[in-house]
Amino acid sequence: MLKLCAVAGVVLAISAPAWADPMPMDQPVQLNGLDTVCTGIGEAKDDPRWTSYPIRIEFSNGGAQYLSGATVKVSHAGKSIAEFDCAGSWVLLKGPVGSYRVDASIDGSPAKPENARFMMGTGKQKRVILRFPDFKSNE
Secondary structure (H helix, E strand, O other), X not given: OHHHHHHHHHHHHHHOOOOOEEOOEOOOEEEOXXXXXXXXXXXXXXXXXXXXXXXXXXXXXXXXXXXOOEEEEEEEOOEEEEEEEEOOOEEEEEOOOEEEEEEEEEOOOOOOOEEEEEEEOOOOOEEEEEEEOOOOOOO
């Protein structure tokens, strides 16, 4: 019986969905070599430090209104390097030069997940906009 319980526990652990960790708002966090910030709400989004991040990922609905509360996964070279929940409407990234992919879904929404590819580099900040057109806009 003990072996059966142990096997059942392993099966549950393997089949249980992986939940992303929540990011603190407006604080840089290092995730596997990727400098990450969750922001975009209130005055904190105007912090001059944020312009040094080469990538700004924005979440919006079909009416181009910002959305907040996303589960985000960032991949590089085909491997997931960061997965987290962001309560803000922007994610800022700074990391090694190269090709990346971001996948996101809006928490608690039936809106279809969205994704985009982008090149991490230097120079002027690039905006990567993930639009969730089936998320109703405020009218």
